[in-house]
Amino acid sequence: MKPAAPLWVLLPALVLLPVLALLPGISHGGGWELVGQFAAAALRPSLDPLVLGSVLGGLGVTAGIALLGWAGSLVLGLVLGIASSRVVWRSCCGSAAPAGWIRRLLALPRSIHELLWGLLLLQLVGLQPAVAVVAIAVPFGALVARVVSDLLDALPTANLEALRCGGAPAPAALLTALGPPLLPQVISYSGYRLECALRSATLLGVFGLGGLGTELRLTLQSLAFPELWSGLWLLLAVMLLLEALLGWLRRRWAMPARLGLRQRAVGRQGREMVGAGLVLLPLLGAVAWGLEVRPAALLQWQGLPPLGPADWGAVAALPWPMLIGNTLLLTLIAAALAVGLAPLLLLLVQPWPAGGWLVRGLWALGRLWPPPLTALLLLFVLQPGVLTGALALGFHNLGILGRLLLEAAETSGVGQQQALVAAGTGPRLALLYGRFSGLARPYLAYGAYRADVMLRETVVVGLVGATGLGSQLLESLSSFAWEQLLALVAVYALLTLAGEELSDWLRRRLLAPH
Amino acid sequence: MPSSPGPAQDLPLTSLLTLQDITVRGRCQPRLDGVSLRIAPGERVALLGPSGAGKSTLLAVANGLLEPDHGQVLWQGEPRARGARARRRQQARIGTLWQDLRLIEELTVQQNLNAARLAAWGWPRALLNLLLPLDTTACAAVLQRLDLDPALLNQPVSALSGGQRQRVALARLLRQEPLLLLADEPLASLDPRLATDLLNLLLELASPPRGLLLSLHRPDLLGGFDRVVGLRAGRLVFDQRSTSLHRAQLEGLYAGSEEP
Numbered sequence: 084m085k086p087a088a089p090l091w092v093l094l095p096a097l098v099l100l101p102v103l104a105l106l107p108g109i110s111h112g113g114g115w116e117l118v119g120q121f122a123a124a125a126l127r128p129s130l131d132p133l134v135l136g137s138v139l140g141g142l143g144v145t146a147g148i149a150l151l152g153w154a155g156s157l158v159l160g161l162v163l164g165i166a167s168s169r170v171v172w173r174s175c176c177g178s179a180a181p182a183g184w185i186r187r188l189l190a191l192p193r194s195i196h197e198l199l200w201g202l203l204l205l206q207l208v209g210l211q212p213a214v215a216v217v218a219i220a221v222p223f224g225a226l227v228a229r230v231v232s233d234l235l236d237a238l239p240t241a242n243l244e245a246l247r248c249g250g251a252p253a254p255a256a257l258l259t260a261l262g263p264p265l266l267p268q269v270i271s272y273s274g275y276r277l278e279c280a281l282r283s284a285t286l287l288g289v290f291g292l293g294g295l296g297t298e299l300r301l302t303l304q305s306l307a308f309p310e311l312w313s314g315l316w317l318l319l320a321v322m323l324l325l326e327a328l329l330g331w332l333r334r335r336w337a338m339p340a341r342l343g344l345r346q347r348a349v350g351r352q353g354r355e356m357v358g359a360g361l362v363l364l365p366l367l368g369a370v371a372w373g374l375e376v377r378p379a380a381l382l383q384w385q386g387l388p389p390l391g392p393a394d395w396g397a398v399a400a401l402p403w404p405m406l407i408g409n410t411l412l413l414t415l416i417a418a419a420l421a422v423g424l425a426p427l428l429l430l431l432v433q434p435w436p437a438g439g440w441l442v443r444g445l446w447a448l449g450r451l452w453p454p455p456l457t458a459l460l461l462l463f464v465l466q467p468g469v470l471t472g473a474l475a476l477g478f479h480n481l482g483i484l485g486r487l488l489l490e491a492a493e494t495s496g497v498g499q500q501q502a503l504v505a506a507g508t509g510p511r512l513a514l515l516y517g518r519f520s521g522l523a524r525p526y527l528a529y530g531a532y533r534a535d536v537m538l539r540e541t542v543v544v545g546l547v548g549a550t551g552l553g554s555q556l557l558e559s560l561s562s563f564a565w566e567q568l569l570a571l572v573a574v575y576a577l578l579t580l581a582g583e584e585l586s587d588w589l590r591r592r593l594l595a596p597h
Numbered sequence: 598m599p600s601s602p603g604p605a606q607d608l609p610l611t612s613l614l615t616l617q618d619i620t621v622r623g624r625c626q627p628r629l630d631g632v633s634l635r636i637a638p639g640e641r642v643a644l645l646g647p648s649g650a651g652k653s654t655l656l657a658v659a660n661g662l663l664e665p666d667h668g669q670v671l672w673q674g675e676p677r678a679r680g681a682r683a684r685r686r687q688q689a690r691i692g693t694l695w696q697d698l699r700l701i702e703e704l705t706v707q708q709n710l711n712a713a714r715l716a717a718w719g720w721p722r723a724l725l726n727l728l729l730p731l732d733t734t735a736c737a738a739v740l741q742r743l744d745l746d747p748a749l750l751n752q753p754v755s756a757l758s759g760g761q762r763q764r765v766a767l768a769r770l771l772r773q774e775p776l777l778l779l780a781d782e783p784l785a786s787l788d789p790r791l792a793t794d795l796l797n798l799l800l801e802l803a804s805p806p807r808g809l810l811l812s813l814h815r816p817d818l819l820g821g822f823d824r825v826v827g828l829r830a831g832r833l834v835f836d837q838r839s840t841s842l843h844r845a846q847l848e849g850l851y852a853g854s855e856e857p
Contacts, residue, residue: 087727088703434681502699505660506773507689507716509681512723516712520703 088523089515096423098416109470114463124308128316138314145294147370149284152219153277154367159220160227167228168235174253193225194579196539201287202560212374215292219283234268270336274329286453286543303459322451393566409551410541413473418534420477425485434510449482458547472544480533488526496521528593535586539579611674612637613777613808614659619668621654628654630831639805643819644812646828647851652812656781660693689716692775696782698766700754706765707750710736713773739768760791767798778803780811816847
């Protein structure tokens with residue numbers, strides 16, 4: 084008895100049963116009034132010019148950090164990506180071995196979440212805007228490098244071989260044969276990274292690294308809900324605007340020209356891209372100047388408090404099995420919630436167009452909202468713990484997965500769904516059978532990748548306490564227990580590397596021809 | 598007007614499908630322009646016309662996918678039902694054989710056949726169908742009727758050959774048990790032998806109380822049809838018995854286009 088494809092996408096949602104059964108046990112009910120006030124404030128955000136001014140200022144800093152971090156990660160990622168590509172090494176030096184070494188080296192910066200980078204740098208060089216920029220640029224850069232090298236190595240090499248046989252030197256042949264097919268994929272992916280960078284910059288702010296996030300956390304903790312919503316609505320507007328702009332650019336530049344629409348002028352795309360790059364460069368310079376980002380200041384390490392002798396006994400005494408177990412449990416619950424709820428919600432609201440927009444709105448809020456803020460909000464009514472952290476993390480990733488599912492559903496199984504509806508099938512079953520059948524494998528493959536991201540992200544909900552490695556890490560950080568910190572970061576990195584292997588294996592299995 | 602479907606042969610005056618003065622607007626010229634058509638139980642009607650004549654639009658109106666801008670569509674004498682449930686019962690009696698078949702590749706043959714029963718099934722059976730083989734006897738029976746081996750039932754659709762897929766799509770239509778059969782150029786991409794086989798099967802299925810409306814490109818295959826309808830630039834050019842069709846009419850229908 085093997086479940087068929089459409090059921091696979093619904094199976095993760097079964098995690099709802101234990102979660103709903105456990106919720107009454109951890110709720111303390113004291114804060115429902117606060118949650119009510121918070122929800123009511125959504126409709127009447129503060130319009131005080133002073134509040135709006137500070138929110139706009141914070142948003143500017145966050146957007147600036149995101150833009151600079153993103154640009155840095157792209158430069159790093161492209162250079163390192165080419166440097167870790169097998170096909171490049173094989174063409175230039177005849178051996179692909181160095182590519183493998185560089186790849187392995189890059190796994191380390193990638194396995195550590197940007198928040199950890201930020202907090203560690205903060206200890207070393209003190210609070211300055213450059214910290215957040217570097218914290219985003221380093222792990223994102225390593226991630227972009229991996230994607231670029233994977234894309235490069237997956238391209239067909241027949242053209243390259245033909246050019247090489249014709250006597251073209253390796254760099255020119257590589258650029259000519261692999262550049263054009265690589266470009267649209269890189270553009271599409273880097274647009275997506277900019278969205279991620281905006282989310283990360285907000286998140287870093289929540290932990291005090293500057294920008295709107297800091298204000299969001301302060302207003303939430305001082306229960307100033309109308310002021311909190313002024314910031315949230317503004318951030319939502321910016322995020323949706325950015326997503327729409329990137330979607331438009333992606334369709335304009337990265338998609339193959341559709342049949343019959345309009346003839347494209349030769350080179351139009353290239354001219355526009357160069358133009359966009361020329362606009363972007365001075366913009367980046369202006370933002371860096373405006374934010375007073377000083378790369379040189381990163382080299383001036385501040386005097387650390389005198390480090391005591393290492394207490395390795397305390398490190399060994401940490402409850403490792405529980406820390407690791409809770410981290411994994413949190414990841415699994417959050418991943419199952421996010422992966423399972425997105426299709427379930429789509430099914431539930433399928434008959435009503437208004438419901439569809441409601442779900443989209445909910446997902447946009449989930450994407451926008453940094454998980455630690457959700458976690459703090461949940462603490463009004465729930466006790467701290469793994470489940471509370473998982474709900475916060477799951478809600479955020481539900482927003483990301485849901486949007487992806489909707490995008491994929493636009494092109495998959497349209498005819499099958501129509502055929503079912505024409506034969507009298509109800510709207511929900513037609514969606515389940517017609518569309519989800521074809522979507523199941525790619526969607527779950529993306530879910531596996533996302534679960535790996537969530538494992539890394541568990542640190543950001545560490546502040547609700549008792550969530551495993553993340554909580555312990557934040558604790559050790561604030562008590563300057565550097566040997567504990569070292570051990571925790573190492574274990575975290577090992578765990579995420581193992582998770583990455585597992586999720587890669589799952590994705591390969593899901594996407595293999597069946 | 599009868600409110601319940603009932604066996605259609607008791608009501609010889611109730612046609613399966615009635616199109617009255619149907620107009621569907623298009624970008625430059627109407628895609629359908631004042632088309633009226635009736636299909637009685639047991640009738641097999643062929644729809645001819647050059648590409649772009651509006652055959653697909655006419656079929657989309659006939660299976661309820663497209664609402665006309667003007668005119669009325671009646672299924673067994675009834676207009677489009679108001680309520681969602683009644684509408685689904687109405688749609689369940691209209692069976693369409695799609696040109697691209699629209700089988701669900703990831704599911705088995707049996708699950709695809711049972712998908713035709715989803716209009717009548719509730720959620721529990723619809724979900725069970727994704728777990729267990731349901732209604733094996735009925736599914737095997739429709740396969741056998743189309744000369745397919747019942748051993749195919751647990752094969753994924755993606756593993757079938759082109760001819761087998763055609764027949765499975767037809768078997769799914771049978772399993773739906775519709776009264777009105779619609780087919781949009783089902784023979785277009787088939788080799789001659791497969792095309793004749795499939796056409797004969799479709800004609801055989803369309804016995805009373807069922808009726809068939811089929812669009813095609815091949816004037817040489819009109820033998821089994823009772824009536825032929827000619828469509829050109831969205832307008833009805835002729836609607837007559839297939840035996841009284843003249844070669845000149847066909848040439849007029851396709852004049853100025855490259856097709857036969």
